[in-house]
Amino acid sequence: MDNKLSTNGSPNGEIRIGFFICHCGVNISTIVNVAEVRDYVATLPHVVVSKDYKFMCSDPGQEIIINAVKTNKLNRVVVAACSPLMHEGTFRGACEKAGINKFLFQMANIREHCSWVHDDKIRATEKAKALAHAAVKRVSFHVPMTVKKAKVNPDTLIVGGGISGIQAALDIADSGNNVYLVEREPSIGGKMALFDKTFPTLDCSACILTPKMVSVGHRDTIKLYTWSEVVAVSGFLGNFKVTIKKKARYVDTDKCTGCGQCWSHCPATRFPSKRQVFFGDKLINEKR
Secondary structure, three states: OOOOOOOOOOOOOOOOEEEEEEOOOOOOOOOOOHHHHHHHHOOOOOEEEEEEEOOOOOHHHHHHHHHHHHHHOOOEEEEEEOOHHHHHHHHHHHHHHHOOOHHHEEEEEOOOOOHHHOOOHHHHHHHHHHHHHHHHHHHOOOOOOOOOOOOOOOOEEEEOOOHHHHHHHHHHHHOOOOEEEEOOOOOOOHHHHHOOEOOOOOOEHHHHHHHHHHHHHHOOOEEEEOOEEEEEEEEEOOEEEEEEEEOOOOOOOOOOOOOOHHHHHOHHHOOOOEEEEEEOOEEEEEEO
């Protein structure tokens, strides 16, 4: 497969990768044979430089990367170290200082994914080699990218009107953002409304929940959809489009006061039904 890409950040399309592996003090080097991994990666295609250092994330470690990029005209960088969550931003910054697009960087996690979860040094080293090889292979297909700004819709959809959904809706509304709270049951409250007391204080659950339920109804920034369900979600992060199905209520909710007088005129209540009830050892049929 030809990896000579015209958009790879190099004028002649040649891929030149620098590989750097970190000892992470003793976190990695105790279980992984760092030198063996370093020498193995040096034999892989397109790898021009392969080095190791005790703390690659430190300022001297970053200088090693920057100097290697400039000296060897590298256009790709791979670092085998800890979690990208921790130091991917650090190494991307080093790449930018060296003049490489930060998206031409790839990180292999050989600490959390290797040294910290193994005790067999030989097998851990082989796994570290595989992770490093995969990172080197992957970075050869990277292309330069630029960060763009896009408009984001700050409105929030919360699915489920239990105590968690209610509290989340109130917190977001307090921050000044609009909230759409969708509950599939006729009323919000969820399972907490069925409890007598709450753990661990044994406070009355209704005493805690009811004021929050009322507060949801009073907030102009909370749009409440009860007896409704989310049926479709499309779009992307920051710009989602959601389709909500509102079930038929047969009642004008804007006019309803909850008095219950309509129940006596509801066709569903005109026909008596029977249910079986036990009184001691006797089973009787009761009309309702």
